[in-house]
Amino acid sequence: TSVHWHGILLPNGMDGVSWADPTHIPVGKTYVYEFQMKHSGTFWYHS
Numbered sequence: 248t249s250v251h252w253h254g255i256l257l258p259n260g261m262d263g264v265s266w267a268d269p270t271h272i273p274v275g276k277t278y279v280y281e282f283q284m285k286h287s288g289t290f291w292y293h294s
Contacts, residue, residue: 248272250280254290257282263294 249271251263261280272278 248294250292250294252290252292254288256285263292 249263252261261282
């Protein structure tokens, strides 16, 4: 599993693009995404 964000400017490694994302979350494991928001707004994401 990975999380893909829309409208948020993030490094490629945190954007949930399957071929560029090192944060694939294995079954039964967790991962905490931590980043500073550079702008406010309404955004959406999906896994």
